[in-house]
Amino acid sequence: MAERKVPHDLARLWRLPIGTRLGRPAELTVDKVVDTAIELADRSGLSGATLPKIAVVLEVTPMSLYRYIGSKDELTALMADAAFGPPPEPAATREQWRPALRQWVRDQFAVFERHPWLVQLPTSGPPRGPNAVGWMDAGLRALRATDADWGTKIGVITVLSGYARQGFLLGAQLAAGRQAADLDEPAALRIYSRELTELIDPQRFPDIAELLGSGLFESVPPPDTADEDFTFGLELVLDGVAGVLDRG
Structure with missing residues (x-):
């Protein structure tokens, strides 16, 4: 041959x-x-x-x-x-799929923090290099104990890796916008709320009007909510994965 x-x-x-x-x-x-x-x-x-x-x-x-x-x-x-680089070695505590995948996503997020330019690269196909294949293998390994088929496993890690990438990109772009305007997050949200309130017609955008009237954007959030927002979104996605796995 x-x-x-x-x-x-x-x-x-x-x-x-x-x-x-x-x-x-x-x-x-x-x-x-x-x-x-x-x-x-x-x-x-x-x-x-x-x-x-x-x-x-x-x-x-x-x-x-x-x-x-x-x-x-x-x-x-x-x-x-x-x-x-190669993915971190799975720890002994990662036997359950959820904590394993949670850490897998956070490890990817940390890579983007070290090399922000990575999110600018297009995704042109499945993993081909040894490190990329290693990350894919680690994600699949986290789901090894589940009953999910291969198609479901690939779908899960694709969504989660996409969340890590998009979550970092969104946070970086928002931070850059605030920096350009010389504003911290609470000040930027207050300005956003007050400017939009002047424009919103409650008949046309009833729920937005109610949101702006709630005072949410006028309250002072913690100094750094980026990680809190990322965590909320990640747990939301993992809840969706759990629902898929529970349905078999």
Whole structure:
């Protein structure tokens, strides 16, 4: 039977050898290029991790980088897999699916906090790199003791990983908006409430009018409600998962 060839981009993701090793040793490695790109992205966002900027740091020409990454799209795939890293090892207390999945989501959220640029990358397909596959395996492992079929398990971890990503993105964008306006959260909510109250017609938007009249946005929330909001949403999603699993 003919041996199957692994595509070069997938081989680089898994750090498999490509081609022969004859001739002069390479000046760089895939890891060196990717680590440099991640450092630049952490410092300045994705726009700071362009091939010319990476080349300057590594003191090579931009074209020479294609020996190690194949393309710009491949570089971002390599960066994403490396930045996520392997998932934390499941703890002994994670035998029940709910605490295991709760921690799995929070661990992903922590990755986004370390590398905010990750949420800017498009999701172009299922996990392909070793670290991404490792996170997927950890999510499935959390559901091992349930009676859910494979399709349900994939659906559950897809929704939960999407919540981690979107939850971080929403929080970061709201914080950036408040920072641009030089407002803290309570002040921003009070302004929002008072401005909208002037515009809302109770006949057209009866429930919004009732919400604004409740004084919710005028009360002073705790100094940081971002984690509280994320936790509420996460438990809401996990309640939905529980309902699906209970129905078998």
